[in-house]
Amino acid sequence: MDLGLKGKTAIVCASSRGLGKGCAMALAEAGCDIVVNGRNEETLNATAGEIRSATGASVTAVSADVSTAEGQKALLAACPEPDILINNNGGPPPRKFTELGREEIIEGVIQNMITPIELLQASIGAMRQKGFGRIINITSLSVVMPIEGLDLSSGARAGLTSFLAGVCREVAGDGVTINQVLPGKMDTDRLRTTVRNASKARGLSEEDFIAQQQAEIPAHRYGNAEEFGKVCAFLCSVHAGYITGQNIKVDGGLVPYAF
Structure with missing residues (x-):
């Protein structure tokens, strides 16, 4: 299936490995020019080379921490007006809620709620003007199902989901969609x-x-990063313009909910 993405530009955060890499590869295969990102420059450059070799896509590597203002500035300098934004970031490590201090809680919220909101704010204006935009937030099953030790990650990602529930409806008429993809055990x-x-x-x-x-x-x-990336790429495609404000579980059926 032609996803209608040839010539589109995409920023994929935290994409030097794992699910972010799977999304970057799938979007490159669909014809996008890609900005990949990670904090380990050696790993990041290897990933960029692998995607170029496999797809022939234009791939720009930006080594930066997306949770910082400097990191976000570097990403947007490489791609000032992305058509597609994939928000992804590592979450805080598993820890009992009683062991979390104030600074750790603040950092977790910065990583998994504030950072994607800031990148969205910086990108969405141009998307609305062009009449096309796709924003995907990689969150977690813990948004809909408690997972032991991930209380901070769950709270921050659920906060992001609720924050964007109204935003996505405000911009839908401009051809911009915002969805969350919730990975299970990948x-x-x-x-x-x-x-x-x-x-x-x-x-x-x-x-x-x-x-x-x-x-x-x-x-x-x-699950694996390749199939996760394909789901992400479809949600970014021209065929998914009527899908917005959704939380798509990619979990092999693990969450036992009917709705």
């Missing part, structure tokens, strides 16, 4: 770290822990 570096730590804490081998987790998922497997 085979990424972050998940592997979680598996390693959790299996040790429970006295299980990593293999046994993975088997237990996958047995709980109706699809009986972890």
